[in-house]
Amino acid sequence: MSFILNIETATKNCSVSIAKNGETVICKEIAEEGYSHAEKLHVFIEEIIAETGILVHDLAAVAVSQGPGSYTGLRIGVSAAKGLCFALNIPLIAVDTLQTLASQAKVNEGKIISMLDARRMEVYSAIYNADLEIERPILAEVIDENSFKDFTETIYFVGDCAEKCKLVLSNENFIFLEDVKYPSAAAMSKISYDKYQKSDTVDVAYFEPYYLKDFMITPSKKQ
The missing domain is CATH 3.30.420 (Nucleotidyltransferase; domain 5)
Known part of the structure; x- marks a missing residue:
């Protein structure tokens, strides 16, 4: 039995889920204009672990949305995921944000x-x-x-x-499909479990989000 914590913070949606063998057990999420990830993420993680009835040491892996997306949102999610993986000595799984969105x-x-x-x-x-x-x-x-x-x-x-x-x-x-607006951690469950079974993980120390930023360069205004 494999419990995986999924973290999705690449957009305005701060979303966390716990999945058992690829099936979502519980998901908590909130999409706010003000990007409340820093305030909500760790609270959501603590709440869903408690509500699932497991211990944090029961987690087999942590999966995190790797981007592209919000720079700040991605940093918050990846930092939280890395911290848990280091503390628990469990693997980190990176999931493409756009694949999660497409799966919905x-x-x-x-x-x-x-x-x-x-x-x-x-x-x-x-x-x-x-x-x-x-x-x-x-x-x-x-x-x-x-x-x-x-x-x-x-x-x-x-x-x-x-x-x-x-x-x-x-x-x-x-x-x-306007009802599918933001990627959700609930939709990460199957993807992350498939990666876990294949040992498709990333280096906890060196993994960085996929920002895909600054692709359009705006010429500076002449003085």
Whole structure:
């Protein structure tokens, strides 16, 4: 029996879950504009361990969202995960944030495009098939009316970019699943357990989040 603590803090959603053998037992999360991760994360961790009825030493591993996403949010989540792994001498598992988001789509056909807001019309995105196999790696890109226009199958968009992107992404085969806005630690459970079974872990000391920042350089204004 393997209990894994999943931590997701890459977006406005501060989310924590405990899973047993890949099935979510309990999840606590809150999405706030003010990014309350620093205040909520450790409280959530303590609460779900207590409510699950296990001891912290019963954890087999800790999984953390590795990004891309909020710099501050990722640092908070990774720091907490590393601290637990060091203290308990258990492995650290890194989970792609956009894969977690895509797994929440629950579709049987077409493509899933996970997108997280960067700034203006810029997004972090990755493309998956309905089996959650990645078909195009994570990119930082600017969205316009020509984005993804070569796709003829149904395209499902998930993430927090719907409001701005659906104004320019208007093809008939484009569907925005607006209820899937933020990645959740509950959706990490199967992914992290699969990685745990394969011993697909990262070095606790040297692991760093995948920020994918500063891909657009704005020229400085001339004085």
